[in-house]
Amino acid sequence: MKVVGIDHLARVEGNGGIHATIDGKVVSDVKFTINEGPRLIEKLVLGRTPEEDASMSPRICAICTCSHKNAVLRALENAMDITISRKAYLLREIMHMGEFVESHSLHTFYLALPDFLGFPNAIAMASEYGFEVKIALEMKHYGNHIMKVTNGRFIHGENAVVGGFGKWPTQEELLFIKERALQFMPFVFKTVDLFCGIDYPGVPVAETQYMCCEPGDDKYGFWGDEILISTGEKYFRDDYTKVTNEFVVPHSFAKHSLYNGNAYTVGPLARIVNLGERLQGETGKMFQKYYNDSWKTNPFYHNPSRALEIMFAFERIPELVDEFLKLEDEAPRKEYTPKDGKGTGLVEAPRGLLIHHHEVTDGKVSFADIITPTAQNAADIERYGHIAAQALLDQGKGDEDIRRHLDIVVRAYDPCISCSAHMAKIRNAPENDWQLRLAEVKDQGSPVFIGIGNPSLGDDAAGIEMARAMKQQGVENVWLESEIEENDGLGTEDNGQPFILLDAVDLQETPGKVTLLPMQIVLQNSALSHKILPIVSEVLNPRQMQNAYLLGIQAGSLVEGEGISPSVLQAMERVLRQLSN
Amino acid sequence: MSDNNKLKIGIYELTGCAGDALLILDCEMELLDIFNAVDIQSFLMAKSDNIDGDLDVALVEGSVSTEREIEELKDIRKRSSIVVAFGLCATVGGIQARFSEEEWTQNLKEVYGDTEMTHTKAVHSKPIDAYINVDFYLPGCPVGKDQFLNFFTRVVQGAPPESYPVPVCVTCKYNENDCLLNKGIPCLGPLTADGCGSVCPNHDVPCYGCWGPAEGANLTSEYHLLQEKGFDIEAIKKRMSNYSGSKFQEFFEQFKNKESK
Incomplete structure (x- = not known):
């Protein structure tokens, strides 16, 4: 018996690995491991004020910082019955779009594309694909710029606060964001054509269940108050534990989430499978042009899904800016007095469904539960990794081929190991x-x-x-x-x-x-x-x-x-x- | 130095949010120049062909939170001429280093149960200087972009990095913000190290202290000032401890009543 694998996955966020155990002709086990230590963030926020919680919780992850910020704010505002203004709602959505543009362009062009074009990294790719590398960097920069304008900084900004925002951006800043979105459109089309046109590897292929937020109103979007599953069921936000019920598996010390006893996938592909038919405009046309049933059974289609979502964000940003600017001016934040309550906030982080549940007692946070996308994907990453490794072994492929393939299977999920490290918690099953x-x-x-x-x-x-x-x-x-x-x-x-x-x-x-x-x-x-x-x-x-x-x-x-x-x-x-x- | 006379650099992530490494990738307009100016030997987030050999400069992000990271860190120290604590977690241990050893053990048990990790053992989070000698510190959650580029260009030229000895309050005054403390809002600007450009007060949001304690601040005097203004000192200390990691005890030693010395 031997173990083939990668101790430190490259070109992913955070520090993790994947290992396949090969026993003769059988891949007996595949493990997705997390090398980072525990940070206990759900414990660190206890006894802190809701504002401090909203500052600290997003520190879980740098790349999903705005998703964490929107999720924790939605949870705390639900807990304390605070309704934010329409203007604040729109600005939070613009901020969220910024994160999607930044994260998706980083992943597609810099972390994933070198795999499919045969380069060790994006900088090496620049020798042949100089134009793509340069414009994609500008696109990523633009995403960061949106986060800076809306949230104060591109990583761990603090302008979004409980009740709304510290300050509104200026009209000039928002109009600049809108103009830039329009200027990028030709490259956005190119991005979709590029990633939808790649001939993705044929293994692994398997069915799974897809899960994402239900944005409501028959729209595509990145948050909601219900969880939608590809099987058709919907769950209200407070019932999230019924969906993500945690399961301790004896072969791994990473906690896995299973729905109906089976692994499930969250992320761009889950959203495109569940909500793609709702896409309008140019993104809708591109979806109709490229999407087909084979996307549903192969995790590599996370990549073209990301490209479609980049386009969705670029189409959505000008609409959001226009609506924001049309609304009457008002105070950026609602004043409130903390009250007791429990609240759940659901958002779609670029890599999938992110759930924050926070409780407030006597003005202080008394409980926090955070379920991140990569923790939910862990079971499916192992399952698809297992299927891929076995298929390659059956084809007579050697260890190096299997190792390299496992690497790109994991990367397809754009795993955020920094996030999942804080979720790799084990709840020991009770004796009964x-x-x-x-x-x-x-x-x-x-x-x-x-x-x-x-x-x-x-x-x-x-x-x-x-x-x-x-x-x-x-x-x-x-x-x-x-x-x-x-x-x-x-x-x-x-x-x-x-x-x-x-x-x-x-x-x-x-x-x-x-x-x-x-x-x-x-x-x-x-x-x-x-x-x-x-x-x-x-x-x-x-x-x-x-x-x-x-x-x-x-x-x-x-x-x-x-x-x-x-x-x-x-x-x-x-x-x-x-x-x- | 590598064969082409460029500095050999390694960028390493221990336990944290990966924000400091990401910050480097966030220097989009400067990124190609950065990769050209030095020989980046290891940078897991950005490349696959990583080499763990001798280095001129190692940037280490994150706190030390597993036994495996202790070994990794010691190995990086052995291979590198200069080691930089890169970001708040490496500098003070980050938010995860606030718990005492006892609290940490208790909370770890509550979250993870009795199950032991198979691949490595978790340890109480500490800043990197708890295990190795550190040449330079670059705090921030994450490190500021200007702060990093400034640091990078100096180090490439063989010059020591600039330090930021002043608290956020100083920059906030340069930025002509209305003082939040005067409005009765508990802002940690006078106690916190600068480097962010007073970004939160610029947005009418109080400073949360995420660069850690300011070295040059007169903490005893601040203590009295905040007390005179009617702030709840215990609430301020609690707030300040969020981002001071394992250094908050030291901080509290100075942040107190003169008479109680």
Whole structure:
């Protein structure tokens, strides 16, 4: 077994790596690691005033600073029932557009394009693509200029405050921003043609779920009060934990977010997939010209999505400036007295859905929860990385090719590792976690159980023995590994019921610890998948696989000819009691 | 020096928001000149072909927050003639260095549970001079663009960087802003190191102290002045501690009542 990978990913924000574990012909595991230390920002803001919180929280990330600023302000203003003026709302949107122009132009031209044109960096690319490099730098500069005019500085500006802004920019400054937007349009067209015309690598290809803010009014946009999922569901902002429910995976110490038990993607591609049909004007025409179904299954299409969003921002900025300037002058900030409350702010950062939840008690921040896009993408980055690595290995590609490809797969997400470092927190699952999850699974229908393992190998008999006991109790739809034949669907009608595999597992836990894991996670874990994969792949169809789980008991002793150890026997009793409820 | 007689420079990011490294990329109009003037050997955010060899100047951003970063930092020191603490996190440890060791341990446990990281162990965040000798300090959250370009051109010419010994208040007066303190708004301008050009007071927003404590400020005198103006000294100290990192204890030593010395 060997590990192929990159310790320090280049041309990304912050310090992270990715590693694939290759076991003969199988890529058994892919890990996206974060090398930065924890900063505990959600703790640092506690006991601080809302203004200090709004200053400190955006320090999570330099490149998404305006997104964090808009998210924390939306959360605090929701918490304290403050409604900002229309003028302030528009100026915040202009500021947000500035960040998109800056971040997207930096990523597309400087971080991503060298990969597709075969250069180690953008400066080296300048020898052949001097014009693109130069104008793209000007575009990035323009994005920064917008942030400076609206927020005071391009990184960690403080002009946007709770209740509105410190000062309005002048009419001249805003008109200059509008004029420049119009001047850039020819290069913006070129940008879209360039990135939509690249022949992106064909692996990885896989379906996923896409998630973004619902901007409302059938519009494209970068914030909203609901979360929209490609499956059609919508959740109100305060229900965000239902969507991003955090999941501790045994193979990684980065917390992952899963929706409906599956990984999901946020970011430019998610927005284009979910909202692209709503695009108007030139961006709408470009979307119709270039978008097709293959975008939905390949993360490299984050790149043309970014190009479309650059165009969207350039079309939107003049409209925003015009509307702002038409409105009557008024005080830039609303005065307020802090009041108690809880609030959530949802925005789209350039790299995806960003959620801030802040609570105020007695004028001070009493709780903060921040969920960043890269933390949400982590599970899909690993999944797509895994699929890509396996596909290349199957094609007979060597380590260096796999390493290089993993590098560009990760980069496609424009990961912001500075952000995710602060999200890589582990909430230890409670002792009865499996019982809670089991109850959720049983709500989906009466499960089919399959007991697996080696009956004569000590604790490995646990799965078989539990299944036997259930049969004796007269539970329906219980099977032993030895009873199942290929592809017979276990003789049960396929009515969407869940499948639960009972087995002894080795997750390096205390013997007798019970775990319930979705099959998608099981199959990505080398310690589990080698045993489970041959069984499930023969018996379950892909749809059933989506709804299959492993109920595992940590084995203590695996000695041929010995009985089950006492701690595992106790655990089996607990499981059986729970299953018969 | 590299073969073509250019200074060999390395830009490194430890734990932080990556804003100081990004600030270099934000010098869009000067970027090609910067890359031409020196030989940038390592800059993860900007390039893939990085080399970790001997350097003339290393710019280190971020606080030291993992065991792996301690090793990395010591290695950078060994390879570099000049090491610069680049930005607030490297200079004072950043906002994450405010907690005491005890508070930090407690909070880490609350956030991460008992699970240990597989790849490296987290340590209490500290500025880089807690582990190595630092030649120059360039504070700021992030470092100001003018401040960086000024520093860069001097260092390339072999001259030491300019220091910014005055507090934000001085620049704010040059900028002819109305004093926020006179309006009863708790502004940290008199206590905070300059380098930002008093950007917040320029926008009618009080200074949050994000360049860290000013070296040249007469803190005892400021203490009395703020007290006379009726400000809540405890609230000011709390506010000041947000961006003073591990240096805030030192700061509090000076920022107090004369009689209590």
